[in-house]
Amino acid sequence: MATNDPYPGAQAVTRAIGLLKAFTDAQPEWGLGELAQAAGLNKTTTFRLLAALESEGLIARNPQTDAYRLGPEAIVLGGRALRANGLRAVSRAELEALAQETGETATLEVLTDSDALILDEVLSRHMIGGTPSIGTRWPAHTTSTGKAILAALPDDLLNAALPRRLPTPTDKSIADRETLRAEVAKVRRQGYAVASEELEPGFVAIGAPVHDHNGQVIAAISVGGPKNRMPADRIAEIAALVKAAAERISKQLGHKP
Amino acid sequence: MATNDPYPGAQAVTRAIGLLKAFTDAQPEWGLGELAQAAGLNKTTTFRLLAALESEGLIARNPQTDAYRLGPEAIVLGGRALRANGLRAVSRAELEALAQETGETATLEVLTDSDALILDEVLSRHMIGGTPSIGTRWPAHTTSTGKAILAALPDDLLNAALPRRLPTPTDKSIADRETLRAEVAKVRRQGYAVASEELEPGFVAIGAPVHDHNGQVIAAISVGGPKNRMPADRIAEIAALVKAAAERISKQLGHKP
DNA sequence: AATATGGATTTCATATAATGAAATGAAATT
DNA sequence: AATTTCATTTCATTATATGAAATCCATATT
Known part of the structure; x- marks a missing residue:
């Protein structure tokens, strides 16, 4: 922590x-x-x-x-910390577009210690009236965004970011470094990460990394929703959208691919 | 502070x-x-x-x-402080409906010290890609929500909530207690408050108080937008919507009118 | 390449400010 | 009315925070 x-x-x-x-x-x-x-x-x-x-x-x-x-001062400080992060301003429109196009929830997340922390969120049209989870953290290796960021890290930083024992909130969570290594390779190949019920039963998300002007990963964005709305072909389709949006954000940050 | x-x-x-x-x-x-x-x-x-x-x-x-x-921990704590407040969960759907119906920005705010603090916000459709201001505070007597809350307070609490000197961010801001007293009387009569360029030039908002099961004010909601989209008749129309929404939220909290 | 400059850290002796056991106070509960 | 369960205050003790000065480090400047 x-x-x-x-x-x-x-x-x-x-x-x-x-x-x-x-x-x-x-x-x-x-x-x-x-x-x-x-x-x-x-x-x-x-x-x-x-x-x-x-x-x-x-x-x-x-x-x-x-x-x-x-x-109340906790809310004030949290708001300031959030607004101090220029990322949010840059990615907001892309998140809204993703949520609009897919009808699902879109998020912007960064890595803190070994967790993915939600910086911004546009809720799915299926969640009218729902409460956004900004400021919530989950073990990085169980989330699409976390895996997208981890995979984009050089190996030494990747290892440094992993906790001693990998928590397994569901039985589909990646439980050991061997499996994670294979998954990281896959994510690197694809350019996006899928987390299918690895954090929460019934929840599937697709994430892609955001890079800054130095080419380093600084965040990831995702689109996620319930498993029943996420058949394989739709996942592929959403992955393309998420990846393209992440690349546009990176480009705005000065990233040269 | x-x-x-x-x-x-x-x-x-x-x-x-x-x-x-x-x-x-x-x-x-x-x-x-x-x-x-x-x-x-x-x-x-x-x-x-x-x-x-x-x-x-x-x-x-x-x-x-x-x-x-x-x-990042500031963001985490802020998020927890926000979610600990049940108000948000109850009012979220009403804010979304207000933003939808009016096309303008809707907020939920509470009073801290002498400021109105933004707890939740649904952005106007004119502000796609804009950054929400959750966690921001403004002098209560310069905002529609702040005035709605102040007016719903018993006189002793109202006085206690006012700072020694009233800040005047614009030349339309209420500058003295005399004027504020008259405004409070008006707000009590109407059941809603209008702040027309009292916080920021060109910005107009309409707020109404939210009461808990004891009948005490605990928050206010608002709809606001640029002055050029807020002619007198539209203000009246929006005021009715905001007031009704605030009453529905209060009712959900157990308030008997 | 050598040197200066404006930071950020570390050191360390001192006294102030934090500590916790115990006493007290204030509400609920019996 | 007595008892229990909390929160709050008191106060003597010392551990802990303090700040002046020394040192380090990176980045300009010569």
Whole structure:
């Protein structure tokens, strides 16, 4: 999860961030005691850190229950981090076009540590009213975008990006490096990656890499939807669209093929 | 900006968050020295705090220039904060319908301190490829949503929510409490608020309040677009749509009118 | 090629600010 | 009314954050 080892000489900061990271989609609210326990901190320390975070707006309290939750400032910082990334501005129109043409959900994702992180998303017309998952992360080797990025990395960086053990959220997930190596070769050959129920049963996506002006991969885009709308011939068709869109984005970023 | 006074006994945390908040849309990247100066901190301290934030992923470095910027974890936390707010899930479909019917941009916003914070946004069909502003904040009294929320607040909370001096981003912005009082009365009478070039020249929006099951305002939704597409009769028409949508959302939240 | 310049890091002695055990307070629950 | 379960405050102790100065490093400049 951490990019590096915790930096010494800033214990309180590291602990405070640890507390922030405890607020997940699965458990978005915590009481003081349970959070202290989960974070391995003294209750007093936890209280003091949370109070500091709250006074800065990163933490808020449920007005009914007094439970701790993430605060509005987290949303503000997240928005700024997102907008600071020029990629989004460049790729937005392509994502919209892809979602329009295919009727499915299109995403822009980058690699962080060993996860694919969703930076932008245009929802499928079948998901009217659905909640976008911007800011969500999944193990890279289980996603089409993650595999597209990994495959476009030089081997040393690819190995560095892989976790010690490959998580397998479904029984179709790639479970070992041998299989992954073969898949990477295939993705390199094709120029796109398909993840068929490797992240979630019933979900299929197709991803292609985006390159910057130095020729390095910096992101990937994808189109995905339920398996029943993704027969082999349609996958091939979508793959061509996704690949072409990714190449146009790369070109806008100054990439010379 | 801060919800409360800085909490003592967590200096390092408060300072670290101060650093994070220095990364804005206007200045998304900083060198160590200038950031230390801007934050009023010693360079060594700044370095150490940034290193801690970086190792946790909240700060990243521009690979070309080494400049500091917000990191991927900021996006992750922002996404979680957003999804923790059930409001978004409930209102999403209504925003999409409003954007569809009017062709303009629809937003969901809440009040933080004295600002209206954008929680969700469906872009106008005139802005294909535009970048959504989720996580952006504006002075509440200059926005339609902000005024809708302020007007729906009891007087004591309304006063508490106003800053000492009212910022005036344009010459049409409400500049004094007297004028605001009259405007609030009007908004209460109408059940919706119009902000005509009060935030930005050429931009007009119409907002209506959303209430929870206790009858308290918790948010507002809006539809907005350029002044030239917003003649008086169309404003009235859109106001009716926005108000009805806000009422449907409130009803879903258990509000009994 | 050698040197200067403007950064970013590291070092280290010091004292301040963070720590946690225990006491207290405030709500729920019995 | 008593009990339990939390959150919050107090306070003495020391671990931890601090900043001045030294060093390193990359990039201009001569």
